[in-house]
Amino acid sequence: MKVQKYGFRQHRRTALAVALGASLAAGGVYAQSNASGVIFGHADNADGAVVHIVNQDTGLTRDVPLPADGRYRATSLPVGKYKVTLERNGTTVESRDAQVNIGTGTDVSFVAVAATSANATSLEGVQVVGTALPAIDVSSVDSRTVLTAEQLQRIPVASNVNAAALLAPGVVSGDSRYGGVISFGGASAAENQYYINGFAVTNPLTGLGFATLPFDAIDQQQILTGGYGAEYGRSTGGVVNLTTKRGGNTWKAGAQVQWAPRSLKANPRNIYYPRTSGSVTDGTIYQYREGNKTTDLLYGLYFSGPLIKDKLFVYAAADVVRQDKSEGVTNVLTQTAFDGPLKANHWVAKVDWNITDSNILELTGIGDTNLNDTKIYSYNYATNSRTRLLGSEHQKNIGTANSTPGGITYIGKYTGYITDSLTIDALYGHSLTKHVDDVSGAAGVTCPNIVDNRNVPAALKRVSCAPVQGNLIAPGAQDKVKNYRFDIQYTLGDHDLRAGIDNQTAESYGGLAVQGGALWTYSNPPASGTISGFPELAIPPGATEIARRQIFRAAGNVKVEQEAQFIEDHWQITQNWLAYIGLRNEQFKNFNTDGQVFVKQRHQLAPRLGITWDVFGDSTLKVYANAGRYHLAIPSNVAIRGAGPQLFERQYFTYTGVDPTTNAPVNPTPISDIHYANGADGTAPDPKTLSAKNLSAYYQDEYILGFDKQLGSDWTVGAKATYRKLKSIIDDMCDTRPIEAWAEKNGVEISPDAAIPGCLLFNPGKGNRFTIDLNNDGVYEDINLTKKDLGFPDLKRKYLALNMYVEHQFNNQFYGRAEYVWSHSYGNSEGLLKSDIGQLDPSVTQDWDFPELMIGSNGPLPSDRRHQFKAYGFWQATPEWLFGANLSALSGRPKNCLGVRDPDVYQYGSSYFYCDGEAPRGSRGRLPWTYQLALNAEYRPAFFDNNLSLKVDVFNVFNQQREQNIDETYQTADGTLSPTYGRPLSFSVPRSARFTVRYDFSL
Known part of the structure; x- marks a missing residue:
């Protein structure tokens, strides 16, 4: 195009x-x-x-x-x-x-x-x-969308990379609990790769999110949705590839201000308890959100030009982003409210040196810092006002689920045109991201987390005196990534040959610990007097309330080494036929918190094949097909959660009262023993026993067949069919029954103090072999378990899609593209994530912990948005006036019901596809369709030589706010009906307006 x-x-x-x-x-x-x-x-x-x-x-x-x-x-x-x-x-x-x-x-x-x-x-x-x-x-044989800086400026789209990527077919928003992430072609949102100037900037800890840069500094954004070549790996979803602007022989500069005022934003919808009949909280407000609005302000500037004409060039750009609330306005969470500025500072600097016409050197620096200084208050729903100050939280580049993890990145790239037929490329990059999460409470005491599941009105619910709840990132957390690539390409007759290496090392110190030392959960005791998994539990007569204490802690240094070699050939078979043949060989090594390798995978071969047919020999009709295999490494987070020391204990208590400051129980008396979930008692597992032997890598196969047809001079139409099948994943199983059965069958006695890991990494849906010391005598038993022994079903994740499009090439006045995608994403595993509950534990989800959890798990997956229609474009009405539009209409996400299955031997609570009977995945219907229309208008006065731009963008013009995801947990952990089942977790973003004033000039 x-x-x-x-x-x-x-x-x-x-x-x-x-x-x-x-x-x-x-x-x-x-x-x-x-x-x-x-x-x-x-x-x-x-x-x-x-x-x-x-x-x-x-x-x-x-x-x-x-x-x-x-x-x-x-x-x-x-x-x-x-x-x-x-x-x-x-x-x-x-x-x-x-x-x-x-x-x-x-x-x-x-x-x-x-x-x-x-x-x-x-x-x-x-x-x-x-x-x-x-x-x-x-x-070309791949499926790609390329957006230029000019298009990104003309189309009404939010100023972030993922918002632009959503223009591509088959790309949908991920679960709101992971931040502003996206899903490609039925894959989970943690299976994508992001590049800036050839360097991978994907979050190394979880695969969610990426370091970013000033949006205006993007020269081109390429979105690869399938069929990409052997140079790309570590992705079973899609690839987002960015190049920055660069300096030239003319000095240029410019500045812009973007302003999205709070006063022109529509009120977000309040969230209410669902009408489940019989609940005290039935239909009452759960979260007041009408005032949850900010004024967003961006100041940006850039300059570029020649330090030495034709030789040495510089480009630099910076953005300062602020989200501020008007005085006295507070955003409301559930039982708390907060205010305080959200800040983001982005910059990029690039130097290009044409050493000679045959030797080019590029140096890029990128800075991405996100700051959140928040004061947190308690909130009174009777008066709809905040009350006392609970404390404050300071966050920097925070959150493993954050879509912009931040940090500093440096990239160096050399290109050498050795001969007319021989070219080499060499790249080295390094990034460092530090995570800070500081919390201080106004009460001056230790404030544990509090959850109140008692069946009482919201006004009587107990809340923590802590400013935030949940788990906090461990002090000193940081990520370091080193990546180097070397490519060589050679033209030999009708063959363009290319080979290269692509090596990356990611080191992280990270982990989580429960805020305030413990999580206390209040509930009414079950009528049966017992809780599954705690047979020794004895509730004293007359007790109307009980409390469960939960303590969680996991942190350490971890490392992942990923190496790859690839070779490919673009072969012009005949005048009308082009073949692509590629092969990628990948190796992965994961190190635990003690620096020992616990997973090592060699020779993961990924063939890539493609062919195009120029039917009439005039490029007016192209038919193409491709097939490929794509691998993923285990994210670093697995070593922290599964290979490092982890404590996860639970115990039940009665109590005599509640502390008026902290809302923690007074005089707690144990009524159960301590239960270590999955055996996580604070000790690190033996790396020899942690995973199955000869573990197969995470990989997916993909097949695409399509055509493109030119109609007249300006129109292009096309269609393609895509089929993806996830063939192998790595997850953890926490079921010791197959090991115990093997020991009994083979006459091996299991020692009471045997160091059997609470959970083991394995390949679900097939047989696995483990090495474990069952006698605690230093001798490791070779435990070979068949698929039948393990009791799990076959792994299943399939994606089928039909994409049709029509595009009008820009003809000095109008550009437009419209796409329709019918797709079906189904199976019993989403992949790296579990969006059903918003679980952020890549490759250690709860799905495969026990076979019982997989009963009824087959069905439409969270990314299954069956119908997707997208259209965008712009109209240059006159040299001074331009108008743009961006429309999307997507069918809703499937709904589930997750309840307690009796017996719940392993205390997983409301985690089964069972709600008063079988409730298979996706059997509770669909969320509603979502329609979004954005419009913009730009005026460039001729008397400023078109250098001044005045633009307004209006997003979600009709202010349609539909549910994007809901609480699918049918019962509380203790088995009682959850008052929040079916409660919306997020809605589509309300209507807003953004004003931009921009001035560009050259010298």
């Missing part, structure tokens, strides 16, 4: 047809790195001819002599605008303008035919093709 600026000359259809007809004949074979692109093509009368390529901004020059067949390729070109000139015997024959996009080949051919049109340009008795580029890229 080529997007032209307003006022550019549109070339005639006759010229475009010839260009399209030449595209595959010109040799559409190419390869490129994930931060650059390619210009390729063909010229007649190649004798003595040279293609002269010049970057119009930086002066970077490449001369490519034409071989006898007239085909040429210029690989690893920095994205940008180029002038491509055909020269013969030192004389210019013809010049063309070309735009190089990220990861894309641009066909610039010089093909001569007999002049038959009165409007033809005559040169030595032939007609020279115009500069219009094909709308269909017949040289």
Whole structure:
């Protein structure tokens, strides 16, 4: 796709047809790195001819002599605008303008035919093709969407990377409890990879989120939704690939202010207890949210230019983002309220050095700091006002689920054009992210977490004196990532060969501990007098309330080493057929908190195959197909949660009263023994016993078949079918019964003090072999368990989709694209995450802990948004006025019911697909459709030479606020009916308006 600026000359259809007809004949074979692109093509009368390529901004020059067949390729070109000139015997024959996009080949051919049109340009008795580029890229086999800075500015979209990625087909929002994350093609939101200038910036701890940069600094954003080549790995969802802007030979600068006032934001919907009949809280307010609005302000500036003309360039940009509430306005949580500024500072600096025309060096620095200074108050629902100050919380780059984990990143990249056929690329990057989570209470005492599940009105609920509840990140938490790549590509006849290495090391110190030392949960005792899993529990006669104390702690240093080698070939089989053949070999090593390897996977082979057919030989109809295998490593978080020391204890008490300050029980008296969930008693498991032997990697197979068809000069239509099947995952099982049965069968006595891990990493849905010292005598038994022995069902996650689109290329006035996707994501495992309960424990979800948890688990998965319609575009009404629109309509997420199955031997509470009987996954219907329309208008006054921009964006124009996810937990942990089952957890974002004033100038 080529997007032209307003006022550019549109070339005639006759010229475009010839260009399209030449595209595959010109040799559409190419390869490129994930931060650059390619210009390729063909010229007649190649004798003595040279293609002269010049970057119009930086002066970077490449001369490519034409071989006898007239085909040429210029690989690893920095994205940008180029002038491509055909020269013969030192004389210019013809010049063309070309735009190089990220990861894309641009066909610039010089093909001569007999002049038959009165409007033809005559040169030595032939007609020279115009500069219009094909709308269909017949040289690619992947599925991608490329958004340029110009498009991102014209389309009404929120200023963040994931919001832009949602424009791509098959991409939907993830669960709100993970932050603003996204899901690709039925995969969980933790299975994507993000790159900036070729360096992976994905959160190494969980796979959720990424370091970001000023949105205005993005030059191009590529969204790969399937079929991507062997250079990409560590993703079974999708890839988001960003390149930053860079300096050129003209000094440029600019500034902008974006303002989204609180007064023009619609009130968020309040959340009420669901009407379940019979509950004291039935239909009453759960969370007051009408005032939960902020004024958002962004100040941005940039400058760029030449330090040495044609040689050395600089680009720098910075954003300061503030979310502030008006004086006296407080955002309300459930039983608390908060205020205080949310701050984010983003910057990027890039230096480009054209050492020579054959040697390029790029250096990039990125800063992403997120700060949250919050004061937290108790809240009175009777008066709808905050009351006493509970304390404050200071967070920096916080939250393993945060979509912008932050930090400082440095990237260096070298490109060398060794010969006309040989190019090398080398990259090294390093990032450091520090996480701070400081809490101080106003009470001056230790404030434990409090949960009140008693059946009493909200006004009588007990709350913690702590400013926040839940688990806090361990002091000193940080992530360090090192990544280096080396690629070499060589053109050999009709083959473009490329090979490379891609190695990454991620080190983290992290972990969580319960705020205030403990979590106290109040409840009414069950009528039976016992709680499943605590047979010794004896509730004293007359006791109307009990309390459960839960203590959790897990932290340590962990490391993941990921190495990969790849080789690929783009092979122009014939004039009309192009084949892609690739192979990626990956190795993963996970280290525990003691620096010992507990999972090692070698030779994970991932073949990638693709083919395109230019049906008529003129690039007006392309049919393509591809198949590939994609792997994931185990995230670092697994070592903290599963391979390090972890304490998770529970115990029940009665009490004589409640402390008026902390709301903790007074004189708690134990009525049960201590129960260690999954054996987590505070000791680290033996790394030899932690995982199954010869553990298979997490991987998925994918198949795509599609076509693209050009209609007239401006329209393109297409369709594709996608099928994905998750073949293997790694998760944990916490069931010791199969091991005990094996020991009994083989006459092995299990010692009472045997160090059997509470949970074991394994491959669900197949047989596994474990090594465990059952006698505590230093001798490890080889325990080979079949799938039948383990008792789990087959792993199942499948994704089937049909995508249809129509696109209108920009013709100086209008650009538009509309897509419809029918998809079905179904199975018994979401993958790395469990969005049913918002569990953030990649590869150690509760799904596979015990076979009973998997009963009824097969059905539509959380990402199953069956119908998706998206349309976006813009209209350049005049040189001064531009209007844009962005529409999406998506069907709702499936609803589940998770309850207690009797007997609940392992104390998992309301975690089963069982609610007064079987309740299979997705059997409780669907959430409603969500419709979102955004509109914008931009005015560029002619008397400012179009340098001044005044723009307004309105998001969710009709203020439709629909449920995005709900509480699917049917019962409390003690088995009583949950008063919050079916309660909305989030709604779509209310209507808002954003005003932007921007001024750009050059010297």
